[in-house]
Amino acid sequence: MKLSQQARDVLDTAKRHNRVTPEEDRDIEEIVALLPDDHAMLYKNVDSNPIGDFYRYSIHIRIQHMLIFSTFLLLAFTGLPIHYNTAFWALPFNNLLGGLDVTRVIHRTLAVTMIFAMIYHFLTIGLGTLFKVRAKVFEFGRTVLPSMKDARDIKQDMLFFAGKCDARPEMDKFMYKQKIHYFAAGFGNTVMVVSGSSFLFPDFWASVLPIQMASHFQEMMRLSHPHEALLALLVVAFWHWYNVHLAPGRFPMQWTFLTGKITREHQIEEHFLEYLRCIVTMPEERSYLRKLIEDKKIWGASSQ
Amino acid sequence: MGMLIRWCVACILPLLLGFAGTALAFEDDEACLMCHKYPKMGRVTEEGVQKSYYVIPEVFSKTVHRNVPCRDCHTYITELPHKPVKEGVTCNAECHSIKNPATGKPFTHKPIYDEYKKSVHGREKTAAGNDADKPYCIDCHTNPLYNATEEAPPKKIVDRCVVCHEDRKFAEKWYNHTSRRIREVKRSPQEIVALCTRCHSDKQMLERHQRTAKEEGRTLGRKFLIAGESYDESFHGKVVKYGNTKAANCLDCHANTVNYYLSVHQLIPSRDPLSPVSPQNRVQTCKQCHLMADQNYAALDPHPSSKKEDNLFKHYADMIYGIVGDSVLALLVGMAWFETWGRWRDGASWRFRNGSSWWRRTRRKSNRISP
Numbered sequence: 001m002k003l004s005q006q007a008r009d010v011l012d013t014a015k016r017h018n019r020v021t022p023e024e025d026r027d028i029e030e031i032v033a034l035l036p037d038d039h040a041m042l043y044k045n046v047d048s049n050p051i052g053d054f055y056r057y058s059i060h061i062r063i064q065h066m067l068i069f070s071t072f073l074l075l076a077f078t079g080l081p082i083h084y085n086t087a088f089w090a091l092p093f094n095n096l097l098g099g100l101d102v103t104r105v106i107h108r109t110l111a112v113t114m115i116f117a118m119i120y121h122f123l124t125i126g127l128g129t130l131f132k133v134r135a136k137v138f139e140f141g142r143t144v145l146p147s148m149k150d151a152r153d154i155k156q157d158m159l160f161f162a163g164k165c166d167a168r169p170e171m172d173k174f175m176y177k178q179k180i181h182y183f184a185a186g187f188g189n190t191v192m193v194v195s196g197s198s199f200l201f202p203d204f205w206a207s208v209l210p211i212q213m214a215s216h217f218q219e220m221m222r223l224s225h226p227h228e229a230l231l232a233l234l235v236v237a238f239w240h241w242y243n244v245h246l247a248p249g250r251f252p253m254q255w256t257f258l259t260g261k262i263t264r265e266h267q268i269e270e271h272f273l274e275y276l277r278c279i280v281t282m283p284e285e286r287s288y289l290r291k292l293i294e295d296k297k298i299w300g301a302s303s304q
Numbered sequence: 305m306g307m308l309i310r311w312c313v314a315c316i317l318p319l320l321l322g323f324a325g326t327a328l329a330f331e332d333d334e335a336c337l338m339c340h341k342y343p344k345m346g347r348v349t350e351e352g353v354q355k356s357y358y359v360i361p362e363v364f365s366k367t368v369h370r371n372v373p374c375r376d377c378h379t380y381i382t383e384l385p386h387k388p389v390k391e392g393v394t395c396n397a398e399c400h401s402i403k404n405p406a407t408g409k410p411f412t413h414k415p416i417y418d419e420y421k422k423s424v425h426g427r428e429k430t431a432a433g434n435d436a437d438k439p440y441c442i443d444c445h446t447n448p449l450y451n452a453t454e455e456a457p458p459k460k461i462v463d464r465c466v467v468c469h470e471d472r473k474f475a476e477k478w479y480n481h482t483s484r485r486i487r488e489v490k491r492s493p494q495e496i497v498a499l500c501t502r503c504h505s506d507k508q509m510l511e512r513h514q515r516t517a518k519e520e521g522r523t524l525g526r527k528f529l530i531a532g533e534s535y536d537e538s539f540h541g542k543v544v545k546y547g548n549t550k551a552a553n554c555l556d557c558h559a560n561t562v563n564y565y566l567s568v569h570q571l572i573p574s575r576d577p578l579s580p581v582s583p584q585n586r587v588q589t590c591k592q593c594h595l596m597a598d599q600n601y602a603a604l605d606p607h608p609s610s611k612k613e614d615n616l617f618k619h620y621a622d623m624i625y626g627i628v629g630d631s632v633l634a635l636l637v638g639m640a641w642f643e644t645w646g647r648w649r650d651g652a653s654w655r656f657r658n659g660s661s662w663w664r665r666t667r668r669k670s671n672r673i674s675p
Binding site for chain 1: 595615621626651
């Protein structure tokens with residue numbers, strides 16, 4: 001496979017960060033040259049462990065995900081019966097949880113837990129980034145921050161799904177969908193925390209805002225809290241669960257949130273640039289690839 | 305023969321009118337129960353409304369008015385059988401038999417009635433037109449019963465009372481009367497909201513009053529038409545609905561809490577400077593619960609709606625939120641379907657088989673090669 005300039009840069013950076021020996025470098029270049037030109041041939045022919053093959057998320061990220069999703073669902077279950085109080089299910093649902101006085105305590109306790117998870121997350125990624133910068137191994141491309149490449153990836157992916165393009169884009173550790181979801185969740189959480197606090201401390205918020213804004217702010221927050229909650233719940237139900245449970249190749253579920261690992265076929269299909277880093281850091285992956293390519297005779301034209 | 309007819313009438317009449325109670329539980333010196341003890345005592349009015357004139361002696365004897373002879377309130381009854389009643393009881397009448405223990409004068413509800421008459425709800429018993437929509441005393445006040453637990457005051461207390469007051473029954477009733485007031489027995493917030501919204505959520509009635517006010521050049525409050533529904537949507541309304549007793553109900557803000565039981569009869573429009581929700585008094589009213597409330601806080605709309613005529617900002621904010629929310633959801637669901645279609649054509653399967661999701665053959669050049 002002749003790597004694209006971007007893939008070449010990622011590979012070279014990975015080699016530099018991992019201080020590969022000349023022998024390893026030769027081995028890596030041989031394997032890269034052997035890779036099929038159409039990387040679809042690669043993700044369709046590799047064998048994967050459904051539980052996961054490559055390390056992706058640390059235990060901290062998995063704990064944060066657990067905290068966020070459990071608190072998120074319970075917050076929705078305790079909050080929606082209050083917003084939709086006229087619905088036939090609202091009163092029995094609220095009573096099921098112990099009545100309003102209990103659900104309000106549950107709701108606020110969960111909110112505090114979710115805020116703790118957010119702080120924990122910012123500490124994790126903040127300190128993680130700091131360590132990487134100090135060790136001089138920080139790569140912007142591996143972060144969840146959006147770039148122009150994401151816009152190009154969306155365009156190419158849409159063309160691929162429409163059958164107008166032969167290959168999916170070469171995406172990094174976080175693809176455009178994950179970035180959209182991450183920032184949507186971040187924005188949503190911020191809105192929920194601010195609006196929730198305006199319910200708990202309306203007098204504080206009124207006192208710090210100009211009198212002309214105080215009422216509009218409170219009204220916006222009263223609108224935002226249920227709207228954002230419902231939107232988040234529907235996005236999670238229809239999109240996030242689709243992506244991690246229902247999409248072809250992901251059914252019945254990705255185990256990443258528990259094991260922290262991603263399958264080989266998924267890594268190559270949607271995170272090809274990250275897979276190149278795996279080739280650099282994992283000699284056993286290079287051995288596996290060499291055997292696979294020889295067994296199935298799927299080497300690329302540049303290997304001739 | 306005559307004797308036989310009289311016996312038949314004597315046996316059949318109770319069957320036709322229904323069985324009356326066998327024993328009178330209160331003094332009926334005026335013999336009103338001679339007729340009103342029959343369950344089927346009543347008529348259908350010209351408007352087709354069924355009216356019952358049945359008095360259940362056992363129940364009436366447990367009410368707060370049990371010691372008041374009928375004709376103290378029904379003053380127009382001067383003969384038996386009496387003539388059709390036109391006006392009925394007015395609550396500002398003076399009792400002839402009951403004395404006010406504080407003044408020694410005949411007891412009357414007139415002082416509170418006069419306060420009520422000055423309020424926005426004030427009306428005559430026989431008011432016509434829009435005034436007839438306003439609540440009269442009995443729309444809010446029933447003739448409440450003393451409940452079973454109140455009928456059993458602690459023996460230790462009654463024993464002490466009867467040392468001087470002799471009559472144990474009197475002591476028990478007096479205990480019921482005072483303990484009820486000491487314990488601040490009043491309607492629950494839910495009952496208060498239900499009571500107020502019985503009229504303030506009646507669209508037809510409210511629109512009728514608004515039309516009249518417009519014709520007469522009077523101004524009504526901005527929330528007049530939507531007071532009930534906007535309160536129900538508010539934070540206070542929702543938690544009160546679920547049984548919370550600390551969140552504000554209608555009277556917590558619209559009545560003055562300095563003398564709650566008096567001020568609920570003195571309700572006045574919010575534009576009146578004396579109203580607890582007038583701009584002049586709002587901060588103080590909010591401070592009853594929200595201790596840090598200031599002018600900014602008092603500027604918050606306590607029951608906002610998204611109606612255009614009530615709150616333009618919220619109306620459009622709500623609309624934009626809805627459009628954005630629906631669009632985002634439609635976009636994401638559309639994207640998910642599009643991706644499913646595209647990846648299915650590429651060979652991705654839902655089922656994982658032999659270490660791969662790509663075991664299906666497709667029309668594309670790249671397919672999984674069997675080992």
